[in-house]
């Protein structure tokens with residue numbers, strides 16, 4: 001499935017090819033911190049299938065619990081998280097952050113990972129009052 005996306009300020013835009021069956025929620029604490037929220041949703045793509053159309057992406061390289069280096073791509077102007085991928089000297093798919101994809105509604109996750117650090121309140125999220133927009 002062809003997707004395209006952009007960061008919040010619009011400086012970075014890109015397109016990629018993803019498989020709708022390869023979409024995951026990640027509850028790891030690094031995703032919680034880097035996203036600034038409870039979990040992150042990602043769609044896997046091959047680095048060769050990712051094409052930067054405009055702007056520049058900055059990468060922060062972290063060391064995963066496995067010891068592997070991971071490059072976290074983000075817009076240096078607005079901070080939008082764009083992907084996680086293999087760090088220098090390693091290979092593997094890119095995990096596109098689905099919130100930056102125009103087609104995000106068509107990419108529901110199929111599994112959750114790192115559930116050992118999932119926020120406990122997520123289990124009762126559907127019990128909370130729902131308000132359609134910013135409350136007045």
Ligand SMILES: [Zn+2]
Nearest residue numbers: 007009075078
């Ligand atoms: Zn931006």
Ligand SMILES: [Zn+2]
Nearest residue numbers: 026027028031
């Ligand atoms: Zn994670």
